[in-house]
Amino acid sequence: MQLQHCRFDLALRHHWAIATDLGRGGGKSVYPVVLVDLRDAHGRHGVGEASPSSQYGESHETVARFLAMVDPGRLSFDDLPGSLAYVESVAAGNGPAKCALDIALLDGAARAANKPLCEFLGLGPFAERHHLSSFTLGIDTPAKMAAKTIEAAPYPVLKLKLGSASDRENMDAVRAAAGGRRLRVDANAAWTSKEDALHNIEWLASLGDVEFVEQPMPPSLPTSDWAWLKARSPLPLFGDELYQHASDASRCAECVHGVNVKLVKTGGVTRGKQALEAARSQGLQTMLGCMIESSVLISAAAHLAALTDHLDLDGNVLITNDPYEGVRNRGGWLSFEGVAEASGLRVRPRRVG
Numbered sequence: 001m002q003l004q005h006c007r008f009d010l011a012l013r014h015h016w017a018i019a020t021d022l023g024r025g026g027g028k029s030v031y032p033v034v035l036v037d038l039r040d041a042h043g044r045h046g047v048g049e050a051s052p053s054s055q056y057g058e059s060h061e062t063v064a065r066f067l068a069m070v071d072p073g074r075l076s077f078d079d080l081p082g083s084l085a086y087v088e089s090v091a092a093g094n095g096p097a098k099c100a101l102d103i104a105l106l107d108g109a110a111r112a113a114n115k116p117l118c119e120f121l122g123l124g125p126f127a128e129r130h131h132l133s134s135f136t137l138g139i140d141t142p143a144k145m146a147a148k149t150i151e152a153a154p155y156p157v158l159k160l161k162l163g164s165a166s167d168r169e170n171m172d173a174v175r176a177a178a179g180g181r182r183l184r185v186d187a188n189a190a191w192t193s194k195e196d197a198l199h200n201i202e203w204l205a206s207l208g209d210v211e212f213v214e215q216p217m218p219p220s221l222p223t224s225d226w227a228w229l230k231a232r233s234p235l236p237l238f239g240d241e242l243y244q245h246a247s248d249a250s251r252c253a254e255c256v257h258g259v260n261v262k263l264v265k266t267g268g269v270t271r272g273k274q275a276l277e278a279a280r281s282q283g284l285q286t287m288l289g290c291m292i293e294s295s296v297l298i299s300a301a302a303h304l305a306a307l308t309d310h311l312d313l314d315g316n317v318l319i320t321n322d323p324y325e326g327v328r329n330r331g332g333w334l335s336f337e338g339v340a341e342a343s344g345l346r347v348r349p350r351r352v353g
């Protein structure tokens, strides 16, 4: 097997900031990812992507360092369990790099089987006109958030990042421009006590158009604080930073009503599927989310949509230079209709010009 990887800088349509960026220089306009290509002696190939997040101490350099340690001779499209066990044994952590390899191995194996990934995984055909993703608004000034809300007119569900000193002004500006659209809120762990979180959630509930609140508090707070908040919250709570792997499912069932699974956090589609199934077995609602990502990662996640109640797979519509084409986003509705590639992730490099 040959393993090639390269850095690719995704260009954001708008400057991007979330609560955890505010103390660290205030966000970014370019988001480096790492694209991975596996090719075997039979000419079969698969592509993957790592979208490393500084929030978890990852970068394109940590991804490249991990990939340099991988012996491609130990990877095979014909032995996924053996290949993935080897990747896991290379070093601990490194979810984004492991995610890229997992996706590339699955893409190659599903292409070899001539099946779309969802069918290769036993999840049946992708359900068209069924999966609606939210569209995310990063933290900005109230005027810019209002402008972004108007620009996002095609999207019926908006996810608003909160956790700055201007939360109330930002919420007012977005609601005035949203025209009654459904709103979801993600505080990215910004509210540091259960009392502070409850106060904010009660305000959000009083507005009448907020559907749920994601990650109101830091994941490091005791489970008892989370259980206190869950018992009193007038809106459903979702854990994102709180839910890294399937093994966190039982704690999350005490803390929140649902979880947000991301392939980059769990280490790929294989473990993302396990994390969704573990959450459901604990009675949790499920959401699939993303980082800033190209259509490689977004398409990979879309193949797991059958295991979710909500989707937040908009990373590829927040950028202007997607190097791949794959699953389409039409006003938030995800669709593979008209996509030329029929098997694997159903992605191919975008023709330029």
Ligand SMILES: [Mg+2]
Residues within 6 Å of the ligand: 186, 188, 214, 215, 240, 241, 260, 289
């Ligand atoms: Mg989140």
